[in-house]
Amino acid sequence: MKKRFGIFAAVVIAAALTLTGCAKSDSATTDSAASCAKADLATVTAGKLTIATGEPAYYPWIIDDKPETGNGFEGAVAYAVAKQLGFTNDEVVWVRTTFDSAVTPGDKTFDFNLQQFSITPERQTAVDFSSPYYTAPQAIVSYKGSKIDGKSSLADLKDAKLGAAVGTTSLDAISNQIGGKPQVFNDNAAGVSALKNKQIDGLVVDLPTAFYLSGVEVPNGIIVGQLPSTGSGDQFGLLLSKGSKLTSCVTGAVDAITADGTLAAITDKWLATDAGAPVLKP
Helix, strand or coil: CCCCCHHHHCCCCCHHHCCCCCCCCCCCCCCCCCCCCHHHCCCCCCCCEEEEECCCCCCCCCHHHCHHHCCCHHHHHHHHHHHHCCCCHHHEEEEECCHHHHCCCCCCCCCEECCCCECCHHHHCCEEEEEEEEEECEEEEEECCCCCCCCCEHHHHCCCCEEEECCCHHHHHHHHHHCCCCEEECCHHHHHHHHHCCCCCEEEEEHHHHHHHHHHHCCCEEEEEECCCCCCCEEEEEEEECCCCCHHHHHHHHHHHHHCCHHHHHHHHHCCCCCCCCECEC
16 A cells, blocks of 8 residues: 555544553463573574564555555564564564464464454464553444444344454454354455445454545445444454464563553554544444
């Protein structure tokens, strides 16, 4: 994407999108004797930190689909974590993966991966997560004049044709909070294409992605509303292979940038508020 989008420039992070505390992730390795010195880190490539993201990666997470620039929320988070671990920007190597392949068990081609992976107990049986670096609600994207334009409650959406990407908590939210059988897509890009072609009434994604899609990708796009909170919100964590020797160190790096205000500054710079995205009634 070549453009800068003014819809984000005028807003600051909402209280609803609060940063999480510094508690360790449940999946973090607890070997307190392990060294987090750069020279002792068992990275995929010695002396390099290999970080993965999606293909493509969207604004505001990554700008212009170029994670190496460090522009965008997750690009900036990745480089802040790398710096905390002792790596310079030119020692960071970027690779791409699908969302679904990243959350399945098996060997990984990266040291950690970030593409809005929600921390869930089910996923923690297959992969490790760092401490959460962001908490986000889910929202429904549609277009003006659609079947769900103007709907204000979950009950109004019972008969709507809604979709989400495979393996995501957005997909779970359709089944668990709205009801009905969701349309499943390989990724958000496929879902956006279906929405543009009016094959579905709405696409469920996290709120920052909803702002981008409704303002840029979907013609006459709208945010129908946010799904009501079910508790602590959707927490995103850096994803690592199960039992990774890096998990405790990466978690420590996330905790450090949370404690020193770096993460808050990155969040304020890149993420939008919930302005214009009312919470749907239960």
